[in-house]
Amino acid sequence: MGGAPALFVDHLENGHTNGCSLKSEDTSVQIGDRSYVIGGSHEENPLFLGVQIHDKITNKWSSPTVLGTGPKPCKAYSAIVLKQGRILVIKKDAASDDSIWFLEVDSPFVREQRKLLGKEVVTWSKGVRGNAEKPIVISGPSGVGKGTLITMLMKEFPSMFGFSVSHTTRSPRCMEKNGVHYHFTEKTVMEKEINDGKFLEFASVHGNLYGTSIESVEVVTDSGKRCILDIDVQGARSVKASSLDAMFIFVCPPSMKELEDRLRARGTETEEQIQKRLRNAEAEIKAGKSSGIFGHILYNDNLEECYKSLKNLLGIDNDAPVNGLEVEGINLPKEHTVTKMEDKILIQETGEVIKNNMIVLDLSSINGGAPGRTRGIVLDTVKSS
Numbered sequence: 342m343g344g345a346p347a348l349f350v351d352h353l354e355n356g357h358t359n360g361c362s363l364k365s366e367d368t369s370v371q372i373g374d375r376s377y378v379i380g381g382s383h384e385e386n387p388l389f390l391g392v393q394i395h396d397k398i399t400n401k402w403s404s405p406t407v408l409g410t411g412p413k414p415c416k417a418y419s420a421i422v423l424k425q426g427r428i429l430v431i432k433k434d435a436a437s438d439d440s441i442w443f444l445e446v447d448s449p450f451v452r453e454q455r456k457l458l459g460k461e462v463v464t465w466s467k468g469v470r471g472n473a474e475k476p477i478v479i480s481g482p483s484g485v486g487k488g489t490l491i492t493m494l495m496k497e498f499p500s501m502f503g504f505s506v507s508h509t510t511r512s513p514r515c516m517e518k519n520g521v522h523y524h525f526t527e528k529t530v531m532e533k534e535i536n537d538g539k540f541l542e543f544a545s546v547h548g549n550l551y552g553t554s555i556e557s558v559e560v561v562t563d564s565g566k567r568c569i570l571d572i573d574v575q576g577a578r579s580v581k582a583s584s585l586d587a588m589f590i591f592v593c594p595p596s597m598k599e600l601e602d603r604l605r606a607r608g609t610e611t612e613e614q615i616q617k618r619l620r621n622a623e624a625e626i627k628a629g630k631s632s633g634i635f636g637h638i639l640y641n642d643n644l645e646e647c648y649k650s651l652k653n654l655l656g657i658d659n660d661a662p663v664n665g666l667e668v669e670g671i672n673l674p675k676e677h678t679v680t681k682m683e684d685k686i687l688i689q690e691t692g693e694v695i696k697n698n699m700i701v702l703d704l705s706s707i708n709g710g711a712p713g714r715t716r717g718i719v720l721d722t723v724k725s726s
């Protein structure tokens with residue numbers, strides 16, 4: 342490591358004017374003509390850390406719409422401007438698995454959402470250590486066996502995979518539980534949440550609204566598991582166009598006749614609903630095979646064989662232990678200074694009893710980001726001689 346350390350952190354003093362009262366524990370970083378002030382609680386959701394923007398040119402304060410599940414407020418923060426419109430925020434008195442966050446203020450996802458929602462947007466993405474792999478999108482016509490394959494995978498590897506629980510306006514089937522199979526939702530409520538930017542994607546499928554909330558994906562990633570999304574081709578297309586870096590798998594039936602038999606044998610739909618699903622199936626299969634969305638196509642003829650192919654695709658065999666790296670806990674010091682050196686952040690303890698240890702936060706392998714978590718964080722303790 343060479344070169345002079347570049348320190349970007351700027352702690353604010355009390356007494357800012359213009360309708361925004363800042364506290365000494367608030368932290369501010371400047372990007373261009375704007376200061377992003379991080380501290381206190383978020384206006385709309387007091388459980389989350391607040392973000393405000395001060396525009397130097399107009400001398401005005403604004404509260405952006407904050408997307409993603411953010412960090413809970415704490416006593417103090419360090420903040421550093423990174424490349425690609427991201428601010429690294431380190432919580433000073435938090436547990437090691439809750440201390441590293443990224444506030445994206447001009448990332449591709451933020452730009453996309455700003456355009457979509459027509460207002461100022463920033464988003465949180467939590468930093469996750471180790472290399473949990475990219476989410477998996479599984480699509481295919483109704484009755485092909487997506488749910489069956491996903492259930493088998495989650496049963497065999499419970500610590501490895503987690504299911505993104507979608508929202509839907511359709512009624513629950515008799516064995517389906519709210520919050521487990523779907524979040525069963527009123528149409529007006531779901532539409533409002535879509536307008537508020539809470540959804541990664543949504544689509545009208547077989548006459549009902551379905552969608553993946555950003556939170557549903559984050560809940561799985563936070564538990565250290567690889568997220569599985571069971572969504573239709575339209576949803577897969579939206580995810581492909583978004584900044585969520587995912588693996589796309591399409592499941593095909595051996596024939597339309599077999600698909601129909603499976604749908605009937607499942608016995609969960611009325612005749613009218615079965616007919617609608619079969620009509621949609623032809624177009625879905627055509628789109629699935631030809632749209633260029635799906636990198637992998639599986640044929641679900643014999644279930645065991647198809648399951649084996651799915652596991653091969655995911656690079657797992659029956660001995661595969663856990664997802665990503667086992668990471669040892671490293672607690673960040675409560676009082677510290679941060680210094681940026683290229684892709685590394687040096688965290689040095691300060692205070693009365695200064696220890697010689699320094700923590701290096703290596704960001705050179707980070708991937709992912711909003712919507713969802715920022716993976717690939719490496720934390721290491723370095724003893725100074």
Ligand SMILES: Nc1nc2c(ncn2[C@@H]2O[C@H](COP(=O)(O)OP(=O)(O)O)[C@@H](O)[C@H]2O)c(=O)[nH]1
Pocket residue numbers: 480481482483484488507508511542543544546547551552553571572573574575576577
């Ligand atoms: N776009 C989108 N599609 C979804 C979502 N959740 C489920 N779907 C799709 O909606 C379709 C209907 O799902 P469902 O009513 O559970 O019936 P099933 O496919 O016959 O089990 C399937 O193609 C699912 O993949 C979602 O969050 N977004």
Ligand SMILES: Nc1ncnc2c1ncn2[C@@H]1O[C@H](COP(=O)(O)OP(=O)(O)O)[C@@H](O)[C@H]1O
Pocket residue numbers: 481482483484485486487488489490603604606607641642643644645647
């Ligand atoms: N390879 C297969 N052979 C025969 N039946 C299957 C196979 N895969 C799934 N099924 C059955 O087909 C029905 C539909 O499967 P399901 O997983 O609910 O489909 P999807 O989630 O794609 O709508 C279920 O009753 C399931 O047990």
